[in-house]
Amino acid sequence: MKAVNLIPMDARRGAGAPDRSGGAVYGVLGVLGVLAVIAVLYGLTARSLNTQEEQLAQLTADSTTGVAAAAALEPYVRFGQIADEREQTVATIADQRFDWGLAMREIARVLPGNVDLVSLDGTRQGATAAAGSDTAAVGAPQITMTGCATSQASVALLMARLRAIQGVDRVRLESSSKGGEAGAGASSAGDCRAGDEEKPQFTMAVIFRAAEPAASAQAGGTAEPAAQSGAAATAPQEGSS
Structure with missing residues (x-):
């Protein structure tokens, strides 16, 4: 027969007893x-x-x-x-510098003896210019002059000489009229005709090239006046009106 241990498990002692701490x-x-x-x-x-x-x-x-x-x-x-x-x-x-003094000396050098100036105004063109209009390039120096001559032929001769100055782009005639003509052209500088109806008073603008100012004449030499270089041959003869 198989032995049966009737002692409760928790009361048993020896190796067969389980660990209480678990x-x-x-x-x-x-x-x-x-x-x-x-x-x-x-x-x-x-x-x-x-x-x-x-x-x-x-x-x-x-x-x-x-x-x-x-x-x-x-x-x-x-x-x-x-x-x-x-x-x-x-x-x-x-x-942008420009030799205004040299430009004035060149104008004085080519000025005919029968032409008197009453005003000179040097300016630079503004920042805008109408496309296709007869205006100078932006920043181009311009000298506007007013004076009197003995005849219209003298005015034309002056324009031809001014065009011969080195560095000049073009010369624009604003007005040229005798004392008896309508719109006599007297400017703010005054009428220099002194009552002589046969003596024209003119206003013209000398426009220089901005990239080649008149100061370049110091390096390359000044141009001869039109009357001395032969260009005046195309200008009207003195004495015609």
Whole structure:
């Protein structure tokens, strides 16, 4: 027959008796392990945050220092910009220079003896010009003169001589009329005919080339007046009206 142990399991002794602690010990050890891992992760995370905060503080300090340095250098930057702007302005003015004195001397040199001038006005053409119109190029120097001559032939001779000046683009006659004609052409400079109805008063414009001003005559020599170079041969003879 098979022996049967009638002693309850919890009252038994010896090797056959089960462990009273059961799996509780393993559970405690597992909890402790988890807590240890959490503690290590927390420490690592806290250390990383501290490092990042230190880096952020350093970057903030560097940024503040950089802004202060940039503000301190701002006047020098502005000074450099002003210097560049003035250099460009000077270069623009230099490119647009024109020897008005030389132009006046050339006009005086070719002026016929029977022509009297009462006004000279030197200007530059504006920024706009109507397409196809008889206007000078943008920035072209122009001298407008008003005077009197003994005849219309003298006015034509003056125009021919003025065209012979080096650097002149064209000569435009604004008006030329005698004292008895309608719209006598008297300008704001006054009537220089002194009551002589046979003496014409004229207004004409001498327009120079902007790219080749009269100042270039210093390097290439001045052009001879039309009367001396033979160009006056096409002008009306003195004494015709």
